[in-house]
Amino acid sequence: MMHRALELALLGPAYGANPQVGAIILDKDLNIIAEGWHKGAGTAHAEVDALSKLPNGVPEGATAVVTLEPCNHTGRTGPCAVALIESGISRVVYASKDPGNESANGSKTLLDAGVEVIQGVLEEEADKQSVVWLTAMKKQRPYITLKWAQTLDGRTAASDKTSKWISGTESREDVHLRRSQLDAILVGTGTVKYDNPDLTARKPDGTRYEHQPLRVVVGNTELAQDLRVFNEDAPTVHLKTHDVKDVLAHLWDRGMRHVLVEGGAQLASEFISLGLFDEILIYQAPLLIGGTNVAVTEIGISTMKDALALEFVEIKKLGPDVFIRAIPKEGS
Ligand SMILES: NC(=O)c1ccc[n+]([C@@H]2O[C@H](COP(=O)([O-])OP(=O)(O)OC[C@H]3O[C@@H](n4cnc5c(N)ncnc54)[C@H](OP(=O)(O)O)[C@@H]3O)[C@@H](O)[C@H]2O)c1
Incomplete structure (x- = not known):
């Protein structure tokens, strides 16, 4: 029963x-x-x-x-x-x-x-x-999913800052489905400037899912209002702050219990350094691009003994990519 x-x-x-x-x-x-x-x-x-x-x-x-x-x-x-x-x-x-x-x-x-x-x-x-x-109720903040698409050599953008597309169709469909099941998508102003993403939840046929998460842009830069993230396809807020705890408190007060941090590296690294994540989703593509645009930048760790320990809880092939879901290791 x-x-x-x-x-x-x-x-x-x-x-x-x-x-x-x-x-x-x-x-x-x-x-x-x-x-x-x-x-x-x-x-x-x-x-x-x-x-x-x-x-x-x-x-x-x-x-x-x-x-x-x-x-x-x-x-x-x-x-x-x-x-x-x-x-x-x-x-x-x-x-x-x-x-x-x-x-x-x-x-x-x-x-x-x-x-x-x-x-x-x-x-x-x-x-x-x-x-x-x-988890959200216990921690009194939204459940935080960090997600990025990376190449086999751990890069999330090429040297010219382009990142479309690292991951394949199946991976992107998976991301869109996940977006349709949560409350907010967070990105830094850098990602909005370089990628001009829609950040909507779309079905494989291109139509939108019924539920669209709130699009949240974090950072102080003034952004042109004709960027796609400000279109009418979903609600958007631009929070002019670097304080991600304030951002989470704001979203909590709006009744949000699950947020997806979609990058870029600077914003994701801030969440990681503060220990503010519950799971990490990685879409790993069989590509090599080299360069310095790595998935995670400075997180305050300088020696191996301080490495953050995670455990893989799911690994599967998604089209040509590998999908990895990892969570912080208990006790770490
Ligand atoms: N492969 C992927 O999955 C993926 C995903 C997203 C982005 N990307 C790529 O990543 C690149 C952009 O990455 P990025 O790291 O430059 O951009 P980002 O993290 O999206 O944005 C960086 C900006 O976020 C703002 N910010 C807000 N809170 C912050 C904090 N606590 N600490 C630091 N910055 C904070 C700052 O903007 P202000 O100066 O405005 O305050 C900072 O300049 C692009 O090339 C994009 O294509 C790849």
């Missing part, structure tokens, strides 16, 4: 302030009588969505199976723990614990009201599925 609830969770949007959550209501014989999922900030939470599909109420002895601990928080919608208690549910089974400061502790509210609570069912799988939102 929890596997089914996890599937339902994925029907909701991956971007935005709220997590993807799925919920199922079972009758006393453990037959599914309602299913629900969260469709994004401002809409019913998964438990309430499932309950709404039972116009005659919850039968006696019913169980709710939810992927995340029911919330205890009154935001734009009421607390789910209370909605479950008022529905007369007998038992609540959930997977991940809610780390949210305001929303946590729903299980205590349920227990205090005499509802049986079983926690931690498929917890590891659920935590993995919601790693972006859970």
Whole structure:
């Protein structure tokens, strides 16, 4: 049943302030009588969505199976723990614990009201599925993905600053899909000046995905407003600062929980030096261009013993390229 609830969770949007959550209501014989999922900030939470599909109420002895601990928080919608208690549910089974400061502790509210609570069912799988939102809530800043395309010799641009195209079609399609599932794309003013990128999320046929992340340009240089990043295809902000913590705080306050830093090297290096990243995605092309435009510049490390240790969690061929996903090594 929890596997089914996890599937339902994925029907909701991956971007935005709220997590993807799925919920199922079972009758006393453990037959599914309602299913629900969260469709994004401002809409019913998964438990309430499932309950709404039972116009005659919850039968006696019913169980709710939810992927995340029911919330205890009154935001734009009421607390789910209370909605479950008022529905007369007998038992609540959930997977991940809610780390949210305001929303946590729903299980205590349920227990205090005499509802049986079983926690931690498929917890590891659920935590993995919601790693972006859970990490953001724990760290109280957006989950940060750094991404770049590099040649086999680790260059991200040729000496004349051109970088189109290092990676192949399959890699670029993968990036566009990822963009459509997160809140903001960050680039430095250098990348906007040299590349004049669109930074929109486009499908392989060239049309735009329904969701477009906010385009965020970081740096003090005044930029011509006819650059593509300022077109009408997606929202854009230009933040005239070098303080990336301020940038993250600004995006957090706007409800953003997952940002993609797309470079260039100066901006990416700043995030790395401050330890502000949760994963690095590299699209490595079988090209050699030499020169000095490396993916990462100065990150404050001068000797091997201080090297930042990461671990590869995914490596696969993407067309002619190799895709690598690495995360900071635990304890480093
Ligand atoms: N292969 C790839 O994946 C990829 C991706 C992106 C870019 N590129 C290539 O990278 C090159 C541009 O890289 P880049 O390193 O020059 O550009 P960048 O990192 O995009 O921009 C550098 C600018 O960012 C601003 N900035 C904002 N916060 C900063 C901070 N904390 N520290 C330092 N600078 C900060 C500064 O601008 P102000 O002076 O305006 O304050 C700085 O000059 C281009 O050739 C582009 O083609 C390649």
